[in-house]
Amino acid sequence: MKTQSFKRIIIKVGSHTLSEKDALSLDRIKNLVYFLADLMQYFEVILVSSGATSAGYTKFHLDRKELVNKQVLAAIGQPFLMQTYNDFLAKFDKIAAQILLTASDFDSRKASKNAKNVVDTMLKCGILPIINENDTTATFEFFFGDNDSLSAYATHYFNADLLVILSDIDGLYDKNPHEFKDAKLVSRLGYIDKKWLEQSSKTGSEHGTGGIVTKLKAASFVLERNKAMFLASGFDLSVVRAFLLENKQIGGTFFIKDE
Template sequence: MENQINEKIRNAKRIVLKVGTSTLTYSNGNLNFSLINKLAWVMSDLKNQGKEIILVSSGAIGVGSKKLNFKTRPTEIREKQAAAAVGQVELMHIYQNFLGEYGQRIAQILLTKDDFKEGERKTNTYNTLDTLLSLGIIPIINANDTISTFEIEFSDNDRLSASVASLIKADLLIILTDIDALYDSNPKTHKDAKRIPYVKEVTDEILQMGGEKGSEFSVGGMETKLLAARECYENNVMMAILDGSDPSYISDFIFGKDIGTIFDCE
């Protein structure tokens, strides 16, 4: 079984990577340029191996909040939208610079829940992503927080990444986070917490293992990642949770290192 799973991961061609605000930034909310550069290198290396890469990136509101000199993540919808508008420009500029250094081309796509509902918009979203991948482009996706209050109030990019992976029929979704795996209890508060390396199905018992959210500039917690895993399971997409502090773990994981948590899809 383990060999079959490792082979499936190693042979994954279409991969969605999700990176959260707490991974992209320091605890003070400033961007971690060293980490972003390493992430760009890993994505470029995977592309050179013939893999298709989609990046779902959080951080627009957090980055925009810092640019606007907000001391904490704003709570008012209009301030969140303003921060998202400012932060999205900053994020894309940074991704373009770092990925461009490794010869990669990127595209920005902002999505709402309506883009995943059955109908023309869903078809158009799939066609756009599929075409960009066929052209060797790395699509960088975020929720369209600037215009959609519904997304800000009720959504998160863990679930968005699962929806993207399901729509585009990805082989693998990797969610990078500030906890290196799913544990049977919160490792930040329980020293005896044990890593769960493999999950066959996201049951109600597994969902109850979801803990607190990350930094004050982030939104998601382990619960949102488990909900994303359940959506992936329902759509036949393998998912993994990995430590986002070092993007080289992505390559280690793909080539068989026993790290993180794997959520199977069969």
């Protein structure tokens, strides 16, 4: 049984977690949905999900290096991705609803308020809101480019208490674990050094657009607004399950300001 004090949480899952080679990983999506269904018994849950481009590529092959092609693939893949989520949610008599946003929606007080009203109503009805960036209509000036940033903004504007980022990165280390065998996981952190945000960002997959730097930027954004963030693996959900449902931290990094 969960013992955390959080009420509304946002779960963000990346493309690398949801996809495998040139297809969606149905096993991982199924495991994620089963986990979300458990969370919805105790929390108000919002999902920020990447994966539309990867889903689109399973239906139609276009060169993902071209921006317009990625936009086309996202348009093809978004409904397919939503259907996949809803197929698994149906086992729990639950449904998901799609919300596509751009950075400009958060720059508009009217648009962000309207979006929050919609999200609030969905949660009251027991519906799972699934947010993604509207790649088809986003312009360069108002383009997040990665869902780590989108999820951080959603945490603030939709009044969530906690952002959980599930990724191929299982936490923040004191040095690069791919280069140093003695790298140690940082279990808890209350600040983000600005110089960390100036590093180059490398993603774990051709489908991904994030990396550790985008996650640190997300953590910095939420910490500055007195929110918390938890970074853990999206491949092994036992860590995040223990954190949210058992109040035990057995891995991952918890970003929260020290009281």
